[in-house]
Amino acid sequence: MDKYQQSHKDKLFKTSTHDPYCSQRVEGSAICSQCGAVYHAGNWTWSRPENTVAHAAKDTTCPACRRVADDMPAGTLTLSGSFLQKHRDEIIHLMEHTEKAEKAEHALERIIKLSDSADDLIVTTTGIHLANRLSHALESAFKGQSDYRYSADQYGVSIHWTRDE
Ligand SMILES: [Zn+2]
Structure with missing residues (x-):
């Protein structure tokens, strides 16, 4: 395998970590204003963790809703x-x-x-x-x-x- 093939192969295995739609930084916790998904500790889920204040900011939209x-x-x-x-x-x-x-x-x-x-x-x-x-x-x-x-x-x-x- 030459250098080109190696770098091509590396790229194939790295693709899943580079979703540009997930690169938007969200501070703290938030709720998607479109679908209600909850952002907390770096992840979007459907459940709001206990004792967490999540605010539905007008401008917060989850990556999935933005793709749609x-x-x-x-x-x-x-x-x-x-x-x-x-x-x-x-x-x-x-x-x-x-x-x-x-x-x-x-x-x-x-x-x-x-x-x-x-x-x-x-x-x-x-x-x-x-x-x-x-x-x-x-x-x-x-x-x-x-x-x-x-x-x-x-x-x-x-x-x-x-x-x-
Ligand atoms: Zn959403």
Whole structure:
């Protein structure tokens, strides 16, 4: 492996720590004015720690809400293949269920939207973990194949899941 490949590889493994939407500094504790997520001790969660004064400042918005407002996904999952056409409702139901579970644990992991592009279904997410979890859920429920591409110069992942039948 030469130097270029090594630095490329390093970047791939560092991407998850550099979300530009998480770089905004928040002092103390705060509540997102959009969704009610609570910022405390460096993390956004759904629960307010006891004995903590968190204020809903008008200008405080969590990274997930800002990504939704800007329509700037961190994860993009593209579904294709004839299996999708036949089982669309089941697939969407599985993804909604998976998002609910992930979002309950990680306040910043959310689906931004589902959209159609020709025969493909495109799902965008506010975090790369949810995109990964969705594709894993698809694989374990419906098999198929996933292809992962991590962005080398910015925080993001693009996943393509496909199954033909
Ligand atoms: Zn929010």
